[in-house]
Amino acid sequence: AQTVTQSQPEMSVQEAETVTLSCTYDTSESNYYLFWYKQPPSRQMILVIRQEAYKQQNATENRFSVNFQKAAKSFSLKISDSQLGDTAMYFCAFNTDKLIFGTGTRLQVFP
Amino acid sequence: NAGVTQTPKFRVLKTGQSMTLLCAQDMNHEYMYWYRQDPGMGLRLIHYSVGEGTTAKGEVPDGYNVSRLKKQNFLLGLESAAPSQTSVYFCASSSRQVNQPQHFGDGTRLSIL
Numbered sequence: 554a555q556t557v558t559q560s561q562p563e564m565s566v567q568e569a570e571t572v573t574l575s576c577t578y579d580t581s582e583s584n585y586y587l588f589w590y591k592q593p594p595s596r597q598m599i600l601v602i603r604q605e606a607y608k609q610q611n612a613t614e615n616r617f618s619v620n621f622q623k624a625a626k627s628f629s630l631k632i633s634d635s636q637l638g639d640t641a642m643y644f645c646a647f648n649t650d651k652l653i654f655g656t657g658t659r660l661q662v663f664p
Numbered sequence: 665n666a667g668v669t670q671t672p673k674f675r676v677l678k679t680g681q682s683m684t685l686l687c688a689q690d691m692n693h694e695y696m697y698w699y700r701q702d703p704g705m706g707l708r709l710i711h712y713s714v715g716e717g718t719t720a721k722g723e724v725p726d727g728y729n730v731s732r733l734k735k736q737n738f739l740l741g742l743e744s745a746a747p748s749q750t751s752v753y754f755c756a757s758s759s760r761q762v763n764q765p766q767h768f769g770d771g772t773r774l775s776i777l
Contacts (some may be wrong), residue, residue, distance in 0.1 A: 562704075563757070586763045598707075598754065598768035605763060644706060652697070652756075652766055654706040 557645055559655035561637065566635045566662055572581045574630045575660045576645030586648045587621065587628045593641040635662045666690050670755050670769035677745045679777050685740040685772050687755030695758045696738035697766065698730060700751040707754060713738055745776045
């Protein structure tokens with residue numbers, strides 16, 4: 554079975570600091586894609602970053618970057634210079650023919 | 665830019681009532697999905713469609729039916745609502761390529777009393 558595990562139900566970080574959210578997954582597929590989605594209190598699902606499994610280079614989008622370790626099946630999200638607007642639920646997901654989500658990490662950024 | 669639009673945004677039903685949730689997308693996407701989101705469980709796939717006239721079961725399909733009569737619309741039906749179906753429902757759409765992200769609607773909060 555394909556699964557995604559986010560082992561940190563909640564995390565907090567002070568504004569301007571760096572935080573890393575963990576994600577591991579299990580699949581027998583060799584070609585897949587990984588995503589991080591953000592869900593703020595407004596309930597919207599917003600794409601943060603994506604990573605193709607065949608690419609060794611870690612994806613970066615402004616303050617957001619990933620540490621993709623394919624052999625370990627690990628896909629963590631690093632948020633640099635945290636802002637109050639980063640407060641949200643963060644979901645890790647991977648896609649083969651269907652998108653499989655983790656259970657999410659609730660991130661609180663405080664002043 | 666409408667993207668993915670879900671109707672309604674909120675609904676309260678009594679046990680045994682039926683209703684249909686509507687999802688519409690204006691991005692000409694082939695694939696459409698229905699998820700439910702429950703506390704502590706992330707998003708779980710109910711049904712999905714890879715094209716007009718086709719549907720398939722996801723992880724939690726029981727108690728739901730879907731139809732995709734038009735490419736831009738994906739309907740989720742509850743024939744006889746149960747309290748266990750109280751949840752937030754999300755519709756999403758994507759292009760055919762698996763490297764493309766899904767675009768989500770704003771969700772429908774459904775309460776079954």
